Amino acid sequence: MKVAVIGCGTIANTAHIPAYMENEKAEIKYFCDIIPERAEAAVEKYGCGIAITDYKVALADPEIEAISVCTPNKVHPLIAIDALRAGKNVLCEKPAARTYKEALEMQKVQHETGKVLNIGVCNRFHNGVRVLKKLIDDGVFGDIFHVYVSFRAFRSIPGLGGAFTTKDIAGGGALIDWGVHFLDIVMYACGDPKPLTVTGEAFCKLGKNIPEYVYPGQMWAGPPILDGTYDVDDSVTALIRTEGPTITVNGAWAQNVKKEEMFIDFMGDKGGCRIDYYTKDFTVYTTKDGELYEYTPEFEQNVQIATEIDEFLDCIKSGDKLANHIDTNIITAKMMQAIYDSAETHREIVLD
Numbered sequence: 001m002k003v004a005v006i007g008c009g010t011i012a013n014t015a016h017i018p019a020y021m022e023n024e025k026a027e028i029k030y031f032c033d034i035i036p037e038r039a040e041a042a043v044e045k046y047g048c049g050i051a052i053t054d055y056k057v058a059l060a061d062p063e064i065e066a067i068s069v070c071t072p073n074k075v076h077p078l079i080a081i082d083a084l085r086a087g088k089n090v091l092c093e094k095p096a097a098r099t100y101k102e103a104l105e106m107q108k109v110q111h112e113t114g115k116v117l118n119i120g121v122c123n124r125f126h127n128g129v130r131v132l133k134k135l136i137d138d139g140v141f142g143d144i145f146h147v148y149v150s151f152r153a154f155r156s157i158p159g160l161g162g163a164f165t166t167k168d169i170a171g172g173g174a175l176i177d178w179g180v181h182f183l184d185i186v187m188y189a190c191g192d193p194k195p196l197t198v199t200g201e202a203f204c205k206l207g208k209n210i211p212e213y214v215y216p217g218q219m220w221a222g223p224p225i226l227d228g229t230y231d232v233d234d235s236v237t238a239l240i241r242t243e244g245p246t247i248t249v250n251g252a253w254a255q256n257v258k259k260e261e262m263f264i265d266f267m268g269d270k271g272g273c274r275i276d277y278y279t280k281d282f283t284v285y286t287t288k289d290g291e292l293y294e295y296t297p298e299f300e301q302n303v304q305i306a307t308e309i310d311e312f313l314d315c316i317k318s319g320d321k322l323a324n325h326i327d328t329n330i331i332t333a334k335m336m337q338a339i340y341d342s343a344e345t346h347r348e349i350v351l352d
């Protein structure tokens with residue numbers, strides 16, 4: 001299957017391209033980047049494909065069946081919609097778009113064209129998350145009434161001043177960039193419950209004065225751009241009521257507490273667990289025969305984006321609807337929009 005990778009930056013080089021290279025059913029025909037050197041470097045590094053700067057060249061090629069969109073968030077809708085209309089199947093990086101409205105437009109075009117539109121919420125493809133979901137589905141936790149989400153890092157703003165911290169390009173900060181994954185794990189594990197009400201606050205505090213921002217060691221996604229833009233959330237808090245559990249969210253790219261906390265607690269009336277975001281390890285705390293009982297499920301570690309890409313290619317042939325289809329991802333887009341809307345109005349948002 002001939003594939004085009006649009007955007008040859010970090011996620012393309014660390015995850016998408018290696019996964020396609022490893023997949024014997026796939027062949028990358030185009031590497032596209034508006035920075036020509038990046039597309040050319042990919043051709044040289046991977047020893048295949050054609051370097052292009054305009055993604056429409058790939059869309060016009062009838063041989064291309066699958067497209068990975070690995071660009072900044074702002075152009076996800078444009079490229080994904082153009083690709084769907086050109087008859088291509090799309091795996092678009094997360095978040096689907098900057099806003100719920102844009103994500104809805106993408107979903108509409110997916111429905112019109114019938115082509116695949118999956119969003120890169122790759123944790124759904126991690127074996128650990130899948131094991132957790134199975135335990136929840138099997139009733140091991142009983143009624144899950146509260147899920148507590150924590151994604152909090154110590155002064156770690158990605159590419160301060162650049163695309164990730166510019167609202168017009170990214171749509172938001174810590175919530176839309178990191179929180180999207182955490183909310184997505186909750187939704188997947190709990191069976192995508194319908195969100196009912198959302199209240200939240202989003203804070204743009206620590207990175208506001210870019211030249212004076214103090215950070216430890218190497219800055220993630222490059223050093224600060226001193227005259228760049230910083231108008232997104234570096235921390236967020238929210239309470240979401242759903243038809244399933246109530247979800248409480250605390251997230252921060254940057255906080256003045258030197259503790260990194262990347263976990264999700266699932267609290268059920270029969271059992272509970274804390275899943276580690278990176279390793280996906282978790283211990284189940286429950287009772288058995290009137291005694292406290294805990295156990296740690298074992299699973300084979302896998303590379304989640306590689307699995308996501310393998311299954312993306314397979315679903316194009318099989319017609320299977322994967323768990324990261326736009327139809328499920330749209331719920332997370334709706335929740336994130338409601339958190340931002342609530343933060344802006346300082347009011348609870350009631351969802352329909």
Ligand SMILES: NC(=O)c1ccc[n+]([C@@H]2O[C@H](COP(=O)([O-])OP(=O)(O)OC[C@H]3O[C@@H](n4cnc5c(N)ncnc54)[C@H](O)[C@@H]3O)[C@@H](O)[C@H]2O)c1
Nearest residue numbers: 007008009010011032033034035070071072073093094095
């Ligand atoms: N799934 C994950 O865990 C994960 C991790 C990191 C990033 N991401 C997502 O991947 C996307 C890209 O992030 P990144 O860190 O790779 O960014 P990046 O800046 O390293 O790479 C983006 C590339 O896209 C190129 N580009 C921009 N507009 C383009 C266009 N119109 N056509 C072709 N190329 C274009 C840029 O020149 C750049 O090389 C973002 O949406 C981000 O949220 C996902």
